[in-house]
Amino acid sequence: MSALMFGVMLLALFALSVPVVIAxxxxxxxxxxxxxxxxxxxxxxxxxxxxxxxxxxIPFFILSGALMEASGISNRxxxxxxxxxxxxxxxxxxxTVISAMFFAAIxxxxxxxxxxxxxxxxxxxxKRGYPRRFAASTQAASGELGVIIPxxxxxxxxxxxxxxxxxxxxLFIAGILPGLLIAASLLATVYVIARLxxxxxxxxxxxxxxxxxxWPSFKAAILPLLMPxxxxxxxxxxxxxxxxxxxxxxxxxxxxGVFIFRTLSFARIGSALAASVKSSTIILLIISAASAFGWVxxxxxxxxxxxxxxxxxxxxxxxxxxxxxxLLLLVGMFLExxxxxxxxxxxxxxxxxxxxxxxxHFGVIMIINLAVGMTTPPVGxxxxxxxxxxxxxxxxxxxxxxxxxxxxLLNIALITYLxxxxxxxxxxxx
Numbered sequence: 001m002s003a004l005m006f007g008v009m010l011l012a013l014f015a016l017s018v019p020v021v022i023a024x025x026x027x028x029x030x031x032x033x034x035x036x037x038x039x040x041x042x043x044x045x046x047x048x049x050x051x052x053x054x055x056x057x058i059p060f061f062i063l064s065g066a067l068m069e070a071s072g073i074s075n076r077x078x079x080x081x082x083x084x085x086x087x088x089x090x091x092x093x094x095x096t097v098i099s100a101m102f103f104a105a106i107x108x109x110x111x112x113x114x115x116x117x118x119x120x121x122x123x124x125x126x127k128r129g130y131p132r133r134f135a136a137s138t139q140a141a142s143g144e145l146g147v148i149i150p151x152x153x154x155x156x157x158x159x160x161x162x163x164x165x166x167x168x169x170x171l172f173i174a175g176i177l178p179g180l181l182i183a184a185s186l187l188a189t190v191y192v193i194a195r196l197x198x199x200x201x202x203x204x205x206x207x208x209x210x211x212x213x214x215w216p217s218f219k220a221a222i223l224p225l226l227m228p229x230x231x232x233x234x235x236x237x238x239x240x241x242x243x244x245x246x247x248x249x250x251x252x253x254x255x256x257g258v259f260i261f262r263t264l265s266f267a268r269i270g271s272a273l274a275a276s277v278k279s280s281t282i283i284l285l286i287i288s289a290a291s292a293f294g295w296v297x298x299x300x301x302x303x304x305x306x307x308x309x310x311x312x313x314x315x316x317x318x319x320x321x322x323x324x325x326x327l328l329l330l331v332g333m334f335l336e337x338x339x340x341x342x343x344x345x346x347x348x349x350x351x352x353x354x355x356x357x358x359x360x361h362f363g364v365i366m367i368i369n370l371a372v373g374m375t376t377p378p379v380g381x382x383x384x385x386x387x388x389x390x391x392x393x394x395x396x397x398x399x400x401x402x403x404x405x406x407x408x409l410l411n412i413a414l415i416t417y418l419x420x421x422x423x424x425x426x427x428x429x430x
Contacts, residue, residue, distance in 0.1 A: 006031055006300060020339040021282075024289035031296045042292045049291020050284060053243055054168065057156050059280035060246030064227075064253045065107035066272035066279075071257035071264045073224045074116045077102040080221040083214040085187075090194020092125045093138045094187055100142035101183045102221070104149040105228040106249075109279075110337070110374050114143030114382045115389075122389045130199060133400040136390035138190055140397075141404035142183075143382040144371035147337060149179035151231055151249070153283070154337050154370070156242070158363045161290065163346040164353055168242040169235040170360045170426040177421045178364055182411050189407045223256055236429050283338055290342035297347065306347050310355075317355040321416050324348065325369055329412075332373020336381070340370050361422040368415055372408050375401065 009030060013023035029042050081098035088094055099117045107113050118139040125135035147154045150172035159166045193199075230252060231245045240248060257264025310320055331340050345366065352362040374382040377394050383401075387394050415421050 006296065014334070020336065021285045021289045024286070024293040024343075028289070028292040028296050031299075035299075045292035045295050046288040049288045049294075052160065054156070054160060054241070055284070055287065057168070057243040057246040058153055058283055059276060060243065060250055061108045061151050061153060061156070062279050062283075063272065063276040064246060064249035065109060065112055066276045067250065067253035067257060067264065067269070068106045068224060068227070069112065069116050070268040070272040071253065071261055073106065073256075074099070074103055074120060076217075076221040076224060078117070078120060079212045080214075080217040083212045083217040086212075088191060088194075090190050090199040092121065092128055092130060093134070093190040093194055093199065096121045096125070096135075096138045097142045097183055097186045097190060100139070100145050101149060101179070102225060104145040104147075104179070105151075106224055107146055108151040108153045110143050110146035110371060111381045111385060113146030114139055114385045118143070118386050118389045122386065126390070131400075132390045132392055133397045134193070134197075134199075136386040136392055136397050137400040137404060138186075139389075140375045140380070140382040140386040140401065141408065142186055143386070144368075144374055144408075145179055145183060147367055147371050147374075148175050148182060148364075150175050150228060151246075152367070154341055154367050155363065157283070157287070157338050157341050158345050158367060161287075161294070161342050161345045162349040162359055162363065164349055164359050166349075166359045166363060167426075169232070170430075171363055172232055172235070172242075173425045173429060174360050174364050174422040175367075176425055178368060178411075178415045181414065181421065182368075182408070185407050185411055186404070189403055193403060223260060227252055286339050286342060290339075293343070294346050302347060306351060310351050317357060318417070320352070320355050321357070321365070324352070324365070325412055325416060328366060328369035329372060332370040333376050334379060335370075335373075336379070337367070337370040337374060340373075341366065358419060358423050360426060361419045364422040365412075365416050368412055372405075372412065375404070375408070 006027065010023060010027045013026060018026075025042070025046075028045075029039055032039060032042055078095060078099045081095045081102065082091070085091060085094035085098055096117065099121065100113050103113045103117055107116070118136075122132070122135045122139055126132050152172065152175060155171040155175065156168055159168045159171055227249060231249055234240045234245050234248065235242055254264065310323070313323070314320060328340075328344070331344065335343070348366070349359055349362055353359055374380050377383060377398070383394055383397070387397060390397075
């Protein structure tokens with residue numbers, strides 16, 4: 001099977017809506033069969049792809065986030081966010097962004113952030129007179145912070161599949177400034193829209209400003225907010241590895257939910273475990289199939305071919321990054337973030353290194369582009385979740401999403417061409 005047929009087969013399976021793990025597996029086995037390689041080799045590559053200690057961080061971080069959510073942490077974070085920004089125009093919209101930023105620091109998942117915060121704030125915004133389209137759009141756009149602000153599941157996947165040495169800890173730290181930049185720009189967007197459309201501050205039925213007090217709400221939220229500091233501090237302090245940090249996060253979540261807040265019952269722990277097993281199984285199956293797929297890519301020298309094609313097109317890294325951004329935005333519209341990283345990272349990252357681009361910076365670029373894909377049709381996960389909570393169809397909120405799309409594209413440009421936003425903090429902490 002030629003490289004061209006190899007690519008056509010994979011794209012055809014995607015077009016037929018074949019699940020990613022099956023598409024990768026069938027394509028890999030098809031190549032091996034045509035090349036006379038025993039199919040047992042595909043199974044061996046799949047098992048070898050999962051034989052990695054750092055890979056265990058993924059299910060552990062997923063479980064820690066699920067336990068935090070089951071403990072009712074989102075309500076505490078929302079109360080604290082309300083106390084900070086609820087007094088401004090469009091207060092609940094601002095609360096949505098701040099709450100998503102806080103929850104992102106403990107979940108590592110864009111979909112989990114959108115679901116946990118949106119389930120509370122989208123109905124609350126509708127009740128206070130905000131248009132449901134605006135509420136859903138704000139939540140969908142804010143949810144992407146879940147994979148940018150550490151800890152981040154896609155960052156772990158990228159570090160393990162990039163094809164060049166990349167530190168998970170460096171990636172986590174690298175996501176902080178870009179995440180804060182995106183959060184600040186979303187806050188500014190919500191505030192401007194609120195002022196133009198006359199969305200007011202949060203008030204009770206008597207017309208009085210209704211806000212939690214800052215200090216009590218901060219005390220209620222401080223322990224959950226300490227989790228990212230424990231994780232990042234432990235990793236960079238050399239106390240534990242990223243995988244061990246994920247286990248620490250689990251015990252910390254259990255400690256808060258069982259002994260401090262006393263909201264984590266056996267039933268809720270069971271539900272969190274079940275949800276985590278489902279999410280982890282999907283991701284790990286894709287990674288195992290991608291391992292065989294990656295072997296086929298290498299056998300066909302596809303990374304070298306892609307590198308030569310990019311260099312032939314332009315030796316200028318500015319143009320290279322422009323082409324990469326366009327490619328990733330298009331891919332993000334059709335492929336789930338984890339799957340896209342597994343397929344593209346081992347091909348594109350070595351090429352980026354040849355252009356002199358830091359692989360940590362390139363990883364941030366890739367993840368942010370694909371995170372925007374979570375907010376775009378036809379398969380934007382955040383968009384589906386927000387619409388489901390708001391009771392809307394996707395086509396009903398596209399117009400409301402346009403200002404957010406423009407702001408997110410501006411952020412992509414800034415983060416792409418100002419590498420210091422991604423590399424400053426890891427450089428200072430090394």
